[in-house]
Amino acid sequence: MAGGIFNGNDANNTAEDGKTIVERCAAAGAPLDFWSVNNYAWASFGSELRSADFGVAKYQALTGLPIMISETGHSSTEDSLGDGAAERQPKAIPSTIWESLMSGAMGVHLFHWNDRSQFTQGYFLRERGFGIVNQDRTPKNPVYGNVLGMLRRMADIRIENLLGGSSNPAPDVQFFWSTNAEMVWPRANQEHAMIWGALKRAGYQPGIIDDAQFERGAYSNAPALLLSRCTQMNPRHLDTILDGVLASGVHVHANADLPGQFNAYYARNPDWIARMSSIFGLAVSGATPGFESSPTNNRPDYRLCRNGSILISLLNEHTNRATVMISAPALLSGRVVENLTSGGILTSDASGKVGLTLAGDDYVLLYAYPSRDGRDESLINSSPAKLWFESAPTAILPGVGFGVSMGYDIPLATGLKLFMNLERVGLRNRVFATAEGNALLKGKGTHELRLRIPDADLNDPLYVSSRAGAEYAFHAWLEHAGARISEAWLPVRVSLGVRPVAPPTTALVPRQNYQIALEWDELPAYLPGDTTPFGRTALWDSLRSTEQHYNLVLELLSGNQVVAANTFLTRSGTGRHVFSGVVPAGAAGPYTWAARVETAPNVVTSDLLDSFEGRDRGEDLLPFKPWFSYTYAQSNSPRILSQGIVKQGNDDQANQTAFLVVTNAANAGAFSGFGLIRGLTNAWALPADRKLWTNYLFAFAFKEESRLPCVLEMQVKDINGHWVEFTKPYQPGANGWDSIRASLADFVSSPAGGGFDPNAFVDLALNVRMQRTNATYQALFDNVLFTGPPRLADDFEDRTPGADYSRIVPWTGYGYDHAGHLDVKLNQGVGLPEAIDGSQSAFVVAWNRKDAGDFAGFGMFRPFAREWSLPGGEVVTSYSSENDLLRITGIARAASGNLTVSWLGPAVLQVANDVTGPWTDVPSATNPQVVQPSASPRFYRLRK
DSSP states (O other): OEEESSSOOOGOOOOHHHHHHHHHHHHOOOOOSSSEEEEEEOOOOOOOGGOOOOHHHHHHHOOOSSSEEEEEESSSSOOOOOTHHEHHHHHHHHHHHHHHTTTTTTEEEEEETTTTTHHHHHSSSSGGSSBBBOOOBBOOHHHHHHHHHHHHHHHHTTTTHEEEEEEEEOSSEEEOOGGGGGHHHHHHEEEEEHHHHHHTTTTTTTTEEEEHHHHHGGGGGEEEEEEOOBBHHHHHHHHHHIIOOOGGGGGGEEESSOOTSBTSOOOOOOOHHHHHHHHHOOOOGGGSSSSSOOSSSSSEEEEEEEEEEEEEEEOOOOOEEEEEEEOOOOHHOEEEEEETTSSSESSSSOOEEEEEETTTTOOEEEEOOOTTTTTOOSOOOOSSSSEEEEEEOOEOTTTOOOEEEEEESSSOOOOOOEEEEEEEEEEEEEEEEEEEEOOOOOOOEEEEEEEOOOOOOTOOOTTOGGGGGGOEEEEEEETTTTTTEEEEEEEEEEOOOOOESOOOOOOOOOTTTEEEEEOHHHHOOOSOOOSBBBBBBHHHOOTTTTTEEOOOOEEEEEEEEEEEEEEEEEOOEEEEEEEEEEOOTTTTTTTEEEEEEOOOOOOOOOOEEETTTSSSSSSSSGTTTTTTEEEESSSSSOOEEEEEEEEOSTTTTOOOEEEEEEOOTTTTTTTTEOOOOEEEEEOOOOOSGGGGGGEEEEEEEETTOOOOEEEEEEEEEESSOOOOEEEOOOOOOOOOOEEEEEEGGBBBTTTTOOOOOOOOEEEEEEEEEEOOOSEEEEEEEEEEEEOOOOOOOOOOOTTTBOOOGGGGGTOEEEEEETTTTSEEEEEEEEEESSSSSSEEEEEEEEEOOOOSSOOOEEEEEOOOOOOOOOOOOOEEEEEEGGGGOOOEEEEOOOTTEEEEEOOOOOOHHHHETTTTTOOOOOOTSSSSSEOOOOOSSOOEEEOO
């Protein structure tokens, strides 16, 4: 259960009855396993609440249960909690999470309300500032990168192994928090938090005891007892301060109030004056000195790990740079001190002191442990040679190499070499890529390894994507003389990019038709600064959904020559497409297939796709810009009562739609209607040949909540407001939705539309003709689509010069003559600097033979898909059928003594008496195949 929210506002401090709740639940047979707290620190200047430790410690003491942080975070959209809070958010969020775990929290949830606009309009605007992504799912930088780095660092050091079984340190000063003082509980909570933060900064470990613990003598567990806001006390407890606490040598301090003046019912304690004289010496001649105790260790916070090693937490609570010296002989003397936040050893034999510098709002986690006989007593890495991930991709694709940067700190010159694998976790750590680095020198540094994972292999059932449930990790290690000295692991997501749905056939003949289905998944966005999945815009920001495209290229190869190619343009990050083609007449096998995905940054499209995602919900004009609403009638125009963006449905598939609420007058006349209109960036000229208008497609979806009768209409308008139109009656389905779709060739003129000028096309309109007067229409619009004609511009500047067919894809060179020779085209590619402007150009080399006949020629052509793009962007993933595996996976001996041979892929098992052959097929062999062992050696292999 949520057991409290803590910040600096008194009204937000709740669940003071936590101990009672825990006791009553246990008595009822429903004991609580943990207590959750919405724990918020402040990032404003001058507040002791920059530390989040108090909220965790308070509820640990109050409930005696493990604490889970159900909410924490900072807002970047306002400074209502003090100056500077918003600007400090990016560094404050990771430090709050680190600190919460160091304080003993069992888990932390970083609060974010990305769908705030789906539930609220016009209020809770400050909620936008929480979290690490914006409402359209774009990263909020730099906080997104900071939190990502924090999580990957925690994975690198295996934080769960460090904190599991750890314990809080013993307290230096204890707060006595008595139920007798509940009349001032909210104010006390605030006072305690501020003092708590100040004590932590001064290097003390605070704690809390309640009435029962006080009466059991727990006040003697620390050198000092703090009576903060204890104006109300049980008279018996006030006596114990004198007779028990002071008598046991514990220092007593008071804050804000003179303690014990009243009891729980606000009656004056009879011995209060005498007790103040005896305890505190209120007379000047009897006044006692100040604090009279020093912190056990001069460090802000630490935690005891299960093997006795020490975690030390440092937080710079200001924006100024700070140089600190940690003095803690009892904890640090003779220990190695490692910086877990940035990596590396600070000292290998601490004298009890260690110094370092922290930038503003920096958080640093140090780790101290003894080292004996060349072995560190570290829960992370027992080798003195330290290894960590400096930077690594979070997701990888086949076909494109990538780098992983490793940090290292090597105390001795031992000639260690760095290695790395990409492994599938849980399958005996099956290796899919490996890299070897150079020999590393003594000291601290970084080294990058380059890896490349294989493309999809349809014959390997163990090589599947993370999306399909597989888990992968980078595994790095330092090696000396063949022995692994130091190791590190980091999870990574693997996508298999593009691959056939089924193994493609290579048994092809000239002029044969083929169909190959390719599928792809989890393609990334590629525009600068966009690190989101490729399909984000369609779901969350539809106005930008045509900004990025990918080309899928399928090639049929004979040897190293491409003999046929197909391309498909997509805006989907995950999908499937069937390619169709014909094997060229002059082609000869053997054949292989290759596929790749390229960015298509040069797409020239007239398309418009708008599903109204990415707008704020609300009842005003702004949310669905650049669309604008309108109404019309013969007389007494309809009135718009409300308009904006609304969410449809309550499940995960619910989406945003534009809405209009329009009332139609009783005397509207012969016609009336309403709709949405938007202008184009520039005026267009439609083709003079109207048959070519079939290349333009217009569509939208519509719903009227009460199924009122109407006619749906699409209009394209010229600069003078004249239009052509396409109409259909509204025929709602079971869910109330209907759609209208047509090419511009199907649009017609109308008397009302006037003379449409196709050379000045400027507006698109979604029009609704109302057919009932004295009625209110509640209209929803969604999935507006307008696709335009092909337009092409290609200067071949994005290719690498060279004589290679694939360099000019999706263009294809060709040659022909009257005699029908198949070798008229000799070569093709991209050259430099033969172009008219001195830049790159495409070239074709053709042979006009003496016996060519009456005609001969050559040229280049390219097909258009439904959409048109200029290719040649960056290849992000690829596939080749040559890489599909045929592999014997096992030879096992059965109880009978026979052997079982098993393999991957569609293949024929062959046997030979010598490794050099001759090889013969095993008759009727099936997978797996049982064979009988013989006295002489036998060799087995696979063939396609």
